[in-house]
Amino acid sequence: MPQIVENYPYGVTREWRHNRKLVIIQTQGNNLNEAIDVWADLALQTLKEIPEEGAFFLIDDLSHPNTNLTPYGAKRSREVLASAPWHREKLYVATILSNSFVNRLAKILISPFLSFRTRAVHVMFTSREDADKWIAECMEMEGVPQDETIEP
Secondary structure, three states, rough: OEEEEOOOHOOEEEEEEOOEEEEEEOOOOOHHHHHHHHHHHHHHHHHHOOOOOOOOEEEEEEOOOOOOOOOHHHHHHHHHHOOOOOOOOOOEEEEEOOOHHHHHHHHHHHHHHHHHOOOOEEEEEEEEEHHHHHOOOHHHOOOOOOOOOOOO
């Protein structure tokens, strides 16, 4: 099945692949509150659209080099994280941050807690290639056919 790419303001995109079992949300590094709202609202909408049954995979690509953590962005990120169905089995989430010292440190400190007391699996990455590889491995483990690549 061909991929479906949806374009939103401020360069935010949502891409559906593998018969809507994989969704990729990607930003273009705009730190305006309005751009953050587009990303957060889209992420919240996507989480509501996750099917109740079967495996589902989400790549949240926030790795654009211009992306910075702002207080407003942190607030909206907490809102998105709080709304995720972490109780759900077979939900795999890869969050990609830019490869900065601060983000590498955050990955080390935060990653162990992302899937703590949840059934879902949430892993942070600082490389899109590593995230794509991990998602592909999870899809293979869940028996989702690899009929297309997961490259940007």
